[in-house]
Amino acid sequence: MKREAMFYEKANDKIHCFLCPHHCVIEDKHYGKCNVRMHDSGTLYTLNYGEVTASSLDPIEKKPLHYYRPGTNIFSVGSFGCNMTCTFCQNHDISQEKAPSDYIPKEVLVDLILNIEENIGVAFTYNEPTIWYEYMYDTAKLLKEKDKDASVVMVTNGFIGEEPLRKILPYVDAMNIDLKSFNSNYYKNLCGARLDPVLKTIEIAAKECHVEITTLLVSEENASIQEVKEIAQFIQGIDKKIPLHLSRYFPRYKMDHPATDIGFMLDAKEVALKYLDNVVLGNVGV
Numbered sequence: 633m634k635r636e637a638m639f640y641e642k643a644n645d646k647i648h649c650f651l652c653p654h655h656c657v658i659e660d661k662h663y664g665k666c667n668v669r670m671h672d673s674g675t676l677y678t679l680n681y682g683e684v685t686a687s688s689l690d691p692i693e694k695k696p697l698h699y700y701r702p703g704t705n706i707f708s709v710g711s712f713g714c715n716m717t718c719t720f721c722q723n724h725d726i727s728q729e730k731a732p733s734d735y736i737p738k739e740v741l742v743d744l745i746l747n748i749e750e751n752i753g754v755a756f757t758y759n760e761p762t763i764w765y766e767y768m769y770d771t772a773k774l775l776k777e778k779d780k781d782a783s784v785v786m787v788t789n790g791f792i793g794e795e796p797l798r799k800i801l802p803y804v805d806a807m808n809i810d811l812k813s814f815n816s817n818y819y820k821n822l823c824g825a826r827l828d829p830v831l832k833t834i835e836i837a838a839k840e841c842h843v844e845i846t847t848l849l850v851s852e853e854n855a856s857i858q859e860v861k862e863i864a865q866f867i868q869g870i871d872k873k874i875p876l877h878l879s880r881y882f883p884r885y886k887m888d889h890p891a892t893d894i895g896f897m898l899d900a901k902e903v904a905l906k907y908l909d910n911v912v913l914g915n916v917g918v
């Protein structure tokens with residue numbers, strides 16, 4: 633559904649969007665980098681408001697969140713679009729394309745969330761929730777008004793502006809934030825984004841809600857002990873209790889490097905545990 637977007641201002645005959653750090657300057661009838669925000673005659677619109685492409689009741693551990701209400705289930709929803717262009721994206725069919733979707737008004741979604749048995753709340757996931765901001769914000773706020781104990785979770789790449797982040801944090805209980813690399817060139821060349829804003833998101837969010845971090849270790853790219861050490865040291869500098877998920881890469885989308893070596897994954901966990909209390913391996917089958 634098309635709806636006026638938040639976080640933009642007019643700049644002469646263009647629009648400046650500051651929802652995410654791309655800070656797109658968009659000409660009339662053009663889209664921002666995320667392809668879901670469009671300038672139409674002096675107004676910025678979001679095109680995916682309430683548009684749901686995927687939903688499922690998932691174990692919270694699948695988000696992955698291993699230390700927030702473990703053993704529970706959470707209703708997970710996603711839309712389409714992303715503000716990154718990762719060459720190894722496992723959800724590229726909804727993140728990089730306008731996938732088929734159903735419009736679900738926020739009131740309907742909140743009723744659904746509250747009426748599913750053994751569900752603790754809602755997780756905004758699958759595609760990047762930052763660029764689903766308006767719907768996520770409205771839904772989270774309404775859900776908390778109806779049940780302050782319901783959980784709101786974001787599974788995000790962390791590439792969000794500081795103002796929108798601070799505005800939604802009061803309604804968010806937990807976040808899993810991707811820290812894809814500790815290398816600016818990796819972010820630039822493989823993800824079409826930047827490292828520094830993600831580090832800032834982690835620092836801000838960790839003060840306001842439960843945070844866990846995920847790093848996908850990609851063979852021939854960021855699968856190095858030095859990089860794992862730098863990531864673990866950065867997290868330790870915030871709070872050594874923040875859990876780090878080290879996830880094993882498999883070839884997908886445009887990336888055809890071989891799957892990351894299992895032995896390396898085990899070594900990476902050992903290194904990270906020198907700095908952090910909780911390190912979890914993902915996609916390793918052990």
Ligand code: SF4
Pocket residue numbers: 649650651652653654655656663664665666667668669715763
């Ligand atoms: S959300 Fe980010 S990518 Fe999308 S238009 Fe706004 S600044 Fe650009």
